[in-house]
Amino acid sequence: MKRLAIITVGKTHSGKTTFARQLEQKLTNSFVMDQDTHAEFLNTYYKKLQPKKGPNILKHALTKLIVDYAKEYTGFHFIVSNSNRAKSTRQYLLKEIYHKEAFTRILVHFDLSDDILYERVENSTRDTHIFRGPYKTFKDVLIRQEKESELPDIVDPVEGEADYLLMVKEPADVDRVIEKIVTLVEA
Structure with missing residues (x-):
């Protein structure tokens, strides 16, 4: 079996990390x-090396190192907990x-209502130490993500983009999606 x-695909506080764990x-x-996790590590120990603007090349390099290691030296399944809202990013992950040939690829799209997301960011106790740039709160991040939704590359995943597309539209959908994925392994 592959x-x-x-x-995961979704805005901040949509439940991606909780789902992944x-x-x-x-x-x-x-x-x-x-x-x-990588951003927090870099901001804690290597803040001076972080780029002031543009892509976070250092964070992406650290991620690639860990992924390459896990691919070569383990047989683990990967649970990739990031926003992955840009189609080009998803295509890079899926194709590169x-x-x-080696993986069964599953996109899990977290498409919760903005009301739920705003309530979650207002009540968030998550550490903001992962931030780089002008963001002070997760509400700032959510507002930026809403504005980015107008960009041509920020599109919802569609059927056929990966081997499976599973949807989380309500918090109660998480258990069903987890069971579906576990069932795929057991089949």
């Missing part, structure tokens, strides 16, 4: 690849990193 590459508990032989 390894799974489960790639819950899935990791249910899906044996898996690990979570979370760039927020998680090849269809």
Whole structure:
């Protein structure tokens, strides 16, 4: 059986990280690849090396190193917990990193209402140490993501983009999606 590459798609506070951690508990032989963890590490220990603007090349290089290591030296399933809202980013992951010859690729789209997301960011206790640039709160990040939604590359995933597309439209959908993924491994 091929390894799974489960790639989350969604705005801040849509539940991607919580989902990834819950899935990791249910899906044996898996690990979570979370760039927020890498950002926090770099901001804590290597802040001076972080680029002031533009792509976070250092964070992406660290992520690639960990992914390459896990691909070569483990048999783990990958749970990729990032926003991945840009189609070009998803295509890079699907075509260059998680090849269809080696992975069954699953996109999990978190499409919760803006009301839920604004309530979550207003009540958030998450550490903002992952931020780089002008952002002070997760509300700032959500506002930026809403504005980015108008960009041509920021599009929702569609059927056929990966091997599977699973949707989370309500928080209650998470358990169903986790069970579907676990069932794929057991089949």
